[in-house]
Amino acid sequence: MALSATRITRHISGVLTRSFSTSMVNAANQVTVRDALNSALDEEMERDESVFLMGEEVAQYDGAYKVSRGLWKKYGDKRVIDTPITESGFAGIAVGAAMGGLRPVCEFMTFNFSMQAIDHVINSASKTFYMSAGMIHVPIVFRGPNGAAAGVGAQHSQCFGAWYSHCPGLKVVSPYSTEDARGLLKSAIRDPDPVVVLENEILYGQAFDISDEAMSKDFVVPIGKAKIERPGHHVTLVAHSRAVMLALEAAKSLAGEGVECEVINLRSLRPIDETAIVDSVMKTHNLVTVEQGWPHCGIGSEICARIVESPAFHYLESPVIRVTGVDVPMPYAKSLEAACIPQPHDVIKAVKKVLKIIK
Amino acid sequence: MLSKVIKSVLKPNQNQMRVLAPFMTSTVMKESGTTSATFDTRPYKLHKLEEAPNTSTTCTRDEALLYYKQMQIIRRMESASGNLYKEKAVRGFCHLYSGQEAICVGIKAALEPQDSVITAYRDHGWAYVMGCSVTSVMAELTGRTQGIVRGKGGSMHMYCKNFYGGNGIVGAQVPVGAGVALAQQYLGNGGLCIALYGDGAANQGQVFEAYNIAKLKDLPCIFICENNGYGMGTSVDRASASTMYYTRGDYVPGLWIDGMDILSVKEAIKYCKDYCSAGKGPLVLEVATYRYSGHSMSDPGTSYRTRDEIQEVRQTRDPIMLFKENIISANLVTAEELKQIDADVRKEVDEAVKVAKTDKEIAVHELAADVYSAPIENTIRGTTPFEPYTHQRLSKVINWH
Numbered sequence: 001m002a003l004s005a006t007r008i009t010r011h012i013s014g015v016l017t018r019s020f021s022t023s024m025v026n027a028a029n030q031v032t033v034r035d036a037l038n039s040a041l042d043e044e045m046e047r048d049e050s051v052f053l054m055g056e057e058v059a060q061y062d063g064a065y066k067v068s069r070g071l072w073k074k075y076g077d078k079r080v081i082d083t084p085i086t087e088s089g090f091a092g093i094a095v096g097a098a099m100g101g102l103r104p105v106c107e108f109m110t111f112n113f114s115m116q117a118i119d120h121v122i123n124s125a126s127k128t129f130y131m132s133a134g135m136i137h138v139p140i141v142f143r144g145p146n147g148a149a150a151g152v153g154a155q156h157s158q159c160f161g162a163w164y165s166h167c168p169g170l171k172v173v174s175p176y177s178t179e180d181a182r183g184l185l186k187s188a189i190r191d192p193d194p195v196v197v198l199e200n201e202i203l204y205g206q207a208f209d210i211s212d213e214a215m216s217k218d219f220v221v222p223i224g225k226a227k228i229e230r231p232g233h234h235v236t237l238v239a240h241s242r243a244v245m246l247a248l249e250a251a252k253s254l255a256g257e258g259v260e261c262e263v264i265n266l267r268s269l270r271p272i273d274e275t276a277i278v279d280s281v282m283k284t285h286n287l288v289t290v291e292q293g294w295p296h297c298g299i300g301s302e303i304c305a306r307i308v309e310s311p312a313f314h315y316l317e318s319p320v321i322r323v324t325g326v327d328v329p330m331p332y333a334k335s336l337e338a339a340c341i342p343q344p345h346d347v348i349k350a351v352k353k354v355l356k357i358i359k
Numbered sequence: 360m361l362s363k364v365i366k367s368v369l370k371p372n373q374n375q376m377r378v379l380a381p382f383m384t385s386t387v388m389k390e391s392g393t394t395s396a397t398f399d400t401r402p403y404k405l406h407k408l409e410e411a412p413n414t415s416t417t418c419t420r421d422e423a424l425l426y427y428k429q430m431q432i433i434r435r436m437e438s439a440s441g442n443l444y445k446e447k448a449v450r451g452f453c454h455l456y457s458g459q460e461a462i463c464v465g466i467k468a469a470l471e472p473q474d475s476v477i478t479a480y481r482d483h484g485w486a487y488v489m490g491c492s493v494t495s496v497m498a499e500l501t502g503r504t505q506g507i508v509r510g511k512g513g514s515m516h517m518y519c520k521n522f523y524g525g526n527g528i529v530g531a532q533v534p535v536g537a538g539v540a541l542a543q544q545y546l547g548n549g550g551l552c553i554a555l556y557g558d559g560a561a562n563q564g565q566v567f568e569a570y571n572i573a574k575l576k577d578l579p580c581i582f583i584c585e586n587n588g589y590g591m592g593t594s595v596d597r598a599s600a601s602t603m604y605y606t607r608g609d610y611v612p613g614l615w616i617d618g619m620d621i622l623s624v625k626e627a628i629k630y631c632k633d634y635c636s637a638g639k640g641p642l643v644l645e646v647a648t649y650r651y652s653g654h655s656m657s658d659p660g661t662s663y664r665t666r667d668e669i670q671e672v673r674q675t676r677d678p679i680m681l682f683k684e685n686i687i688s689a690n691l692v693t694a695e696e697l698k699q700i701d702a703d704v705r706k707e708v709d710e711a712v713k714v715a716k717t718d719k720e721i722a723v724h725e726l727a728a729d730v731y732s733a734p735i736e737n738t739i740r741g742t743t744p745f746e747p748y749t750h751q752r753l754s755k756v757i758n759w760h
Binding site: 096120128223 | 567728
C-alpha cells in the first residue's frame with residue numbers, strides 16, 4: 001500500500017509540475033531552472049562519454065519532473081538508464097560505476113527517497129577516498145529535487161541540506177537560480193569527488209534572466225563560493241535554494257522602509273563560503289539566516305556557530321536570528337503547510353527585531 | 360557426526376563426498392618440462408543452467424605450488440592476526456578467513472587482469488591475492504605507515520588495483536560490485552566483477568535489488584555467497600527461509616560449489632567467465648565453506664556451535680589439507696617441497712608481523728589528508744577552531760580513467 005501510494009504521489013507530482021513547465025522564453029534571455037539543468041546535463045554528456053544518467057523514469061518518461069527531457073532520445077539506452085524503484089540498489093550500482101571508471105549522474109526522483117540509499121551516499125561514496133588513503137576516487141553526482149514541495153505531506157517535503165552537508169567527503173550544492181543550476185551542475189559533473197546537488201521542485205518552472213556568458217558551454221559556477229545577490233549595509237541575510245527568493249522579497253520590501261539588506265545566496269552548503277558570510281557580517285554588523293529546513297542542527301545553526309567562532313562575532317550588534325521551517329513534520333492541509341514554511345513577513349520581522357526597529 | 364548445520368552447509372551429496380581421497384584421475388604427464396595432472400571436480404549443483412562446469416580440471420605443478428603457497432600464506436596471516444589481536448596490537452574488529460582460503464585463491468586463479476573484485480569485511484585473504492603484500496596487510500591491521508592504506512582503513516578496508524574493498528556494511532558491496540560490472544560493460548573492457556557476500560548478507564534487501572538490475576542489464580557480474588554456515592552466531596537455518604543460496608537469484612541462474620576444493624572453485628569461475636563473456640548476464644554462486652574462528656575476534660565461536668563440529672571440519676574437509684593430499688598423491692609436488700614452502704611462508708609472515716609491530720603510525724597531521732581528491736578548502740577544522748589542519752593530497756589515485 002505504501003509503495004503504491006508513493007508511486008501515485010510521484011506520478012501526481014510529475015503531472016503537477018508539468019503544468020509549471022512554462023519551458024522558458026518569457027523574454028529573450030530568460031530560462032527556467034528545469035531547462036538550465038537539462039542543458040547542463042546535455043552539454044556534459046556531450047563533452048564526456050563517461051557521463052551517464054540513471055534513475056527512476058529518467059529515460060522513456062523524460063524524467064518525473066522533465067529535467068532529463070529529450071536526453072534518452074539523443075543518447076539512447078546506454079547513457080540514459082531507467083532503473084526500477086529500488087534506490088538502495090541503483091545508488092549502490094551508481095557508486096560502483098564511478099569506482100569502475102564512469103561519471104554517473106544518479107537522479108533521486110526526490111531526495112526524500114534518497115533515505116533508502118543514504119548508506120551508499122555516505123558510507124560507499126563519501127568515505128571511500130579517505131578509507132583508501134586517496135587511492136579510489138568516486139566521481140559521482142547525486143541529484144534531484146529537495147525541500148518542501150506543495151501539498152505532498154510529511155514524507156515528501158523535507159530539506160536534506162543539513163543531513164548531507166554534515167558529512168566530510170561530500171560536496172553539497174543547493175542552486176537557486178537558472179545560473180546557479182547550470183553552473184553548479186556542470187561543476188558537479190566535472191568534479192572528481194562525490195557531489196550532492198539539491199535542486200528545488202518548486203523552482204523547476206521558475207524562469208530567471210541569464211547572461212549569454214552563463215549559457216556558454218564552458219560556463220561553470222565554482223563549488224564552495226557564495227554569491228551576493230543584493231548588496232546592502234544594514235543587515236546580512238544568508239539563504240540557499242528557494243529561501244533566497246524569500247530573502248530577496250523581504251529585502252525588496254524592507255528597502256522601501258530604508259533598510260538595506262545584503263542577501264547572500266550560499267550556492268554551496270559544503271564547503272560553505274564562510275569568508276563571504278564573515279566579510280558581510282563585519283560590514284553590516286547584523287545577521288539573519290533564512291532556510292526552509294528544520295531549525296535543529298540546520299544550516300542556520302551551522303552559520304551561527306561559524307560566526308560565534310569567527311572574528312565577526314565581535315562586530316555583531318545584536319544576536320543572530322534564524323528563520324527556518326517550523327520544527328514539525330510537514331502537514332498536508334494548505335494553511336498549515338504555509339505556516340510551516342517561512343514567509344517574507346517572517347524574514348521582515350526577524351530583520352526588524354535584529355535592527356531593533358520593533359521589539 | 361556433523362551437526363545439522365554443517366550438513367546443510369557442506370552437504371553437496373553426502374554419499375558422493377570422498378573425504379580425504381585423492382581426486383586425481385589421470386597420471387602425471389610431462390609436457391615440455393612442465394608437469395600437470397587432471398583432477399575430478401566436486402559435483403556442482405545447478406539452478407536454471409543447462410550445462411555444468413567441467414567434471415575434471417587440470418593443474419600444473421607451478422599452479423599447485425602457487426595455490427598451496429597462497430593458501431598457506433593466508434592461513435598463517437590469519438593466525439598471526441589473531442595473535443596480534445590478542446596482544447592488543449590490532450584494534451576494533453578483526454574477521455578471520457581461516458577455513459575459507461580455497462575460495463579467494465581458487466577464484467583469483469581463474470581471473471584475468473581486467474577483472475575486478477569487491478568483498479565484505481572478511482577481506483585479508485582477498486587483499487593478499489589481489490596484490491597487497493603480506494606486510495601491507497599485516498601493517499594495515501596494526502594501523503601502521505606501511506599498511507596498504509597507511510593505517511586509515513584498518514582490517515575491513517583494504518584496496519588495490521581492481522580490488523574495491525573491504526566494505527564494512529553488510530550487503531552494501533553487492534550493488535557496488537554490480538556497478539563496477541556496469542562500468543566494465545559500458546567501457547567494453549571485457550572484464551567482469553566478482554561481488555562476494557556472506558550467508559548473513561544474503562538476506563539483505565539490496566542484494567535482491569542488485570540481482571534485479573544486473574539481470575535487467577545483463578551485467579557481467581558474478582554474485583558469490585560464501586556460505587560458512589553462520590551469520591555472526593546465527594546459523595543459516597535460523598536466518599534464511601531458503602538456505603539454497605545459489606537459487607535465491609530466482610531468474611538469475613546459479614551454481615553451487617564445494618568451496619573446500621580449490622580446483623572445483625577455479626573450474627567453476629572459468630565456466631562463469633565464459634558465461635559472462637558471452638553476454639548472458641549475471642550468475643549467483645553459493646560456495647560452501649566453513650570458518651574456523653568466531654565471527655570476529657570478540658566471538659569465541661563456541662556458544663552457537665560445538666568444538667567437535669569445528670574439529671570435524673578441520674580433520675575431514677580442510678581446504679589446504681585436501682589440496683596437499685591431492686597434489687602429493689598426483690606426484691605433482693613432493694612433501695619436502697611443501698615443507699619448504701611452509702618454512703618460507705612462516706618466515707615471510709613472521710617478518711611482516713615484525714614490521715606490523717614496529718613500524719610507526721602516520722603523523723597526526725596526515726589525518727587531514729585525502730578527504731577529497733580535489734579539495735576546495737585547504738584547512739580542516741580541528742577539535743577546536745584554534746589549530747586547524749591542512750588538507751593534503753598524498754596518494755596516487757589508482758582508478759583514474
